[in-house]
Amino acid sequence: MLKLEGVSKRYGDENTGVLAVRDLTFEIGEGEVVTVVGPSGCGKTTILKLMAGLLAPSSGAVTIDGRPLVKPPLEIALVFQDYSASLYPWMRVAENVRFPLDPKRVSSAEATGRVERALESVGLTRFADSYPWQLSGGMQQRVAIARGIAYQPKILLMDEPFGALDAQTRAELEDLVMRVRDEFGVTIVFVTHDIDESVYIADRVLIMGPRPTYVEQELVVGLPHPRDQITSKEDPSFAHLRGIVYRSIRESTQAMASVAKDPER
Amino acid sequence: MVLAVIELAARTELIPSRFLPPPTAVAVRIVAEAAQGRFWLAIVDTLAGWALGLGIAALIAIPAGILIGSSEFVYRATRPIIEFLRPVPSVALIPLVFLLFSPSLEGKVFLAVFAATWPLLVQTQYGIRNVLPLQLDTARSFQISRHRVIFRVLLPSALPYLATGLRIASTVSLILVITGEIVLGAPGIGKAINEAREGAAVELMYGYVLIAGMLGVMLNAVFAGVERRALHWHASQRGTTT
Known part of the structure; x- marks a missing residue:
């Protein structure tokens, strides 16, 4: 459905610019949950912006259902890490969720229904009339997720959405x-x-390599659904997969550190 | 306390009462004046000038500020002109106003508009330029139309700056309107002050000066109140630090 073919992204000009992403090729299928994991600073956010149509690739093509992405498409909704800046503090929770539903595309009754359902599924019905800044961090990120759902995208793109939250909230x-x-x-x-x-x-899982990043390795996670924070993580195959990801990231981090120390290499 | 000292100084002729009349005499005089139509007419004339001055300035400065603030190119292109015109004191334009207008509403409003536009323009620009990039990225990712981005993202986000700009512009507009009335003889409190002076009605003159001051304080209070309501969501108004 969402396809990247030979995508690279360079910031700045040909000679002095920084290559952030090189030769990225992968496809996201319908209904999948695909995670993109990689060492800190490898260019994950760049990949996400490329997929979202917020950033144009320097070469290669990003397509959705065969159409090239030239601007953010209606099929994609984003959830950012920084929920406090991504939610609008002058709008109530329900208004924030409703805001992307353009009255030209979505009727008022339809919008109201979508907002109610989205808030219900993230468990925030009671807080529809609160302001985002009156809620905890985890609840604010729920609002952002509800906003994404209400938009009824085919793809929900999430950029390190739980990076700023504590472990328990993150698990929930x-x-x-x-x-x-x-x-x-x-x-x-x-x-x-x-x-x-x-x-x-x-x-x-798409494991990304060091900057300029590319798909280092691809893992299929066969853990049974529904997943459970305790039993799924006790499963030997979870430990095995986790080990593979960890090893790859450690190698990439070391590679990036040695490049940083000795840029001539 | 201060009033008592002034009262005493004036009553004992320590300061000649033709310069500084006793406050009680001023109060008595202005209360008597308030029974007359011309008193209220002067206030209405001044307020009309103030409102027109501020309103026209807002109509110019807010759209222009949005335009300039949302484009780096326009910002760079207009900055030299704005930085040149902004420091020109409005009162320096009085001779020009004499040439262009009769001593009526237009002249004083012209002065007020010229003076009030700049602070509002600059505040609007800064407000628009200080929108968080993520707030715009979010809007862009949801394909929100330009019109809705301006009215529901850019303007609310710039509102704290706009409110400050409006408050400054309101004060400036009032000052220039009264200046215009004094110098150009356009009807209003300023003209009343001048006429009282010419008629050696010192108490009355001080009375009108007092009224002008009270208008300024009242308008400022109104703006501060509206600002508190409109910005209740803003960190500075929430009352908590979260």
Whole structure:
């Protein structure tokens, strides 16, 4: 459905610019949860912006259902890590969720229904009239997820969405993401630097290499559904996959560190 | 306390009462004046000038500020002109106003508009330029139309700056309107002050000066109140630090 073919991205000009992404090729299938995991600073956010149509590739093509992406498409909704800046503090929770539903495309009654359903599925019905800044971090990120759902995208792109949250809240929201996928049948692309998370919620893991990044390795996660924070993580195959991801990231981090020390290499 | 000292100084002729009349005499005089139509007419004339000055300035400065603030190119292109015109004191334009207008509403409004536009323009620009990039990226990722981005993202986000700009512009507009009335003889409180002076009605003159001051304080209070309501969501108004 969403396809990247030979995508590279260079910031700045040909000679002095920085190559952030090189020769990226992968495809996201309908209904999948795909996580993108890689060492810190490898260019994960660049990949996400390329997939979202927020950034144009320097070469290669990003297509959705065969159409090239030239601007953010209606099929994709984004959830950012920084929920406090991504939600609008002058709008109430329900208004934030409703805001992307353009009155030209979505009737008022339809919009109201979508907002109610989205808030219900993230468990925030009671807080529809609150302001985002009155809620905890985890609840704010739920609002952002509800906003994504209400938009009814085919793909929900999430950029390290739980990076700023504590471990318990993070675990709750990981389970919420998988519930959302089952309930709304949405495809999820989830960028993270958390290794356990990348395996736990995924059908497929894309492990990225050091900068300029590329797909280092691809893992299919065969853990049975529904996943459970305790039993799934006790499964020997979870430990095995987690080990593979960890090893790859450690190697990439070391590679990046040695390049940083000795840039001539 | 201060009033008592002034009262005493004036009553004992320590300061000649033709310069500084006793406050009680001023109060008595202005209360008597308030029974007359011309008193209210002067206030209405001044307020009309103030409102027109501020309103026209807002109509110019806010759209222009949005335009300039949302484009780096326009910002760079207009900055030299704005930085040159902005420091020109409005009162320096009075001779020009004499040439262009009769001593009526237009002249004083012209002065007020010229003076009030700049602070509002600059504040609007800064407000628009300070929108968080992520707030715009979010809007862009959801394909939100330009019109809705301006009215529901850019403007609310710039509102704290706009509110400050409006408050400054309101004060400036009032000052210039009264200046215009004094110098150009356009009807209003300024003209009343001048006429009282010419008629050696010192108490009355001080009375009108007092009224002008009270208008300024009242308008400022109104704006501060509206600002508090409109910005209740803003960190500075929430009352908590979260």
